[in-house]
Amino acid sequence: MKPLHQRRSKRLRIEDIARMAGVGPTTVSRSFRQPEKVSQKTRKKIDAVVRETGYIPDLMAGSLASLQSRLIALLVPTIANPVHSDIIQGVTDYMRPAGYEVLLGSTGYSPKVEVDLIRAFVGRRADGMVLTGANHLPEVKQIVEMASIPVVETWELPGNPLDMAVGFSNRQAAMSMTQYLIDRGCKRLAIVGHDAPSDSRSSARVEGFLAVAVQAGIIEPVVWLVPGPTTSQRGSEAMSGLLNKHPETDSVFFVSDLMAVGGLLECQRRGLTVPNKIAIAGFGGSEITALTHPAITTVHIPRKEIGKRAAELLLLRFNNESILEPIIDVGYMIMKRESA
Amino acid sequence: MKPLHQRRSKRLRIEDIARMAGVGPTTVSRSFRQPEKVSQKTRKKIDAVVRETGYIPDLMAGSLASLQSRLIALLVPTIANPVHSDIIQGVTDYMRPAGYEVLLGSTGYSPKVEVDLIRAFVGRRADGMVLTGANHLPEVKQIVEMASIPVVETWELPGNPLDMAVGFSNRQAAMSMTQYLIDRGCKRLAIVGHDAPSDSRSSARVEGFLAVAVQAGIIEPVVWLVPGPTTSQRGSEAMSGLLNKHPETDSVFFVSDLMAVGGLLECQRRGLTVPNKIAIAGFGGSEITALTHPAITTVHIPRKEIGKRAAELLLLRFNNESILEPIIDVGYMIMKRESA
């Protein structure tokens, strides 16, 4: 064993600690990871040296040797959106106590960036992966299968899952909300969706809306699609265009809460009272929906629970426990408020 | 070199690729990290083998050998808060193109958890660290100095920085807002702060408020502190208590936007018109402040830029470039809206 000062790295190593404590390196390693297998006396000696030196074991070297990284890769489209940040929070909160750390990547809604990130995280030998959404490039399947790494897809429930999944049915949720609007007496329904090919969530919601509307014999249900980001600004514009073309509309279901907020503002600008003159509904369960006047009726998704469940699934898999339900539907809830 | 099937790990290694391509392992490594140093012919051969096998190099082993991980540790109190998620977004967006990945940890506002996470991330040999806030347990200084790892503190500007910092002065920002309220003609000022010892941001804001109020000769400026989380619920309660005790108040400055929203709602419940009867101001620049009626005047902080600047500082340090300004004040902006 070379003396510290003539090594390429000046870092303290486990063998240094071992020597100082008068034990073997194996014993030091054990006293970190399986303390119960080391006699109390020995452990005390080691702890003393560790405290004194401030030694922190190198987990990368450990990962290399043990062939497991205790790292989870977590991919989201964007962090600055409560939808995803709640999932992130759920995953990290649940993984940390189990000794896993989270590698975070944001794809910016780009499937190509997603693949790049997945490759990078597989390169880091992440033990598991949590993806957002159910649509991925074909490479993804290849990579994760080749690396044989457990994967959980979240948010949407995939028709053809890569591995495991936690989410809810956008179609069903939209159907429930539509039925609710009809039950409340709305006759001229409209939905404002997102005109983006990669946003299959929006299309599933529009589909669900139409299915129920047609079933209930609604006359001419209106579908209004907006391109670009689903901001409140877009919501206002959509509401404006929609009302100009279909002034008889008595309820508008927005596929995103933020757009619903914008829509509400536009109604107020026009002096249309909500919900008397026109009912408004959102989707997502964001906090803002509770803060507007009137508060917006929306579909609430248990976002943090999605993260938690995803983490649970991964941990079960790591411990080789059997997973009875690899595809979990966490459901949704119609949050009845004042706007509809 | 042992054949693949009798190794402890079944993973493909660089030497396998090298053999298949008929070159040495060093050349394969180089063709990944410094392609310009490898002849085009050789590179093509290697690329072909890589594509064919789906080989992904092990970055952990690479990190161990090169003594650098290309990993950044990022600590926030909680992810599900736009204040922090924007910083996260800023850091990841800026770090990724430079080849760095982000390890994310959330402390839940606990200094002890923070230390644990820092220790874990130092164990993973993160090359740099971004912390939130300026108050840390003394262990933190020890650990980062021992590990000699670059650190950026964000959000608040620390009086006694660990290393580098990016943020703004809470005191000054609060002073500006207070002055603004006074200039608008408010005479009976109140501030709603956060009654938590570890929340030094709130106290700095209250201080700034008082300094300006006293200076301007305001009669009996009111300081109202609320315990617990700074939610809109708490804001409503604070407004209610405050108005009962000091009905003459003509402007309330909330140290958090969410509380300001709650305060606004309470005023509306009481039939007090904002801003005519009472002015309301918030702090933070959250999106919601633009969506209420009336929209709330607030102090806007360039959050994403904080993340970006922090990342910049780390990259400069990694490249051994000189840093002229290790403490960066990104400033703030009084967002004049309708509520004040």
Next chain:
DNA sequence: TATCGCTATGGCAGCGCTACCATTTGGTGG
């Protein structure tokens, strides 16, 4: 042809740890 000066390539030790055994220790029962 011999010499130089590049660029391109390769061999191998070592990064710091853990898995896998082998060995030692200490307590028990005969």
Next chain:
DNA sequence: CCACCAAATGGTAGCGCTGCCATAGCGATA
């Protein structure tokens, strides 16, 4: 006092890569 066994401990190869240096190749120049 010895055989026996479980608990505690230790030696060392190897995890997959890169840093360091040595060597090979190859054209240009004298």
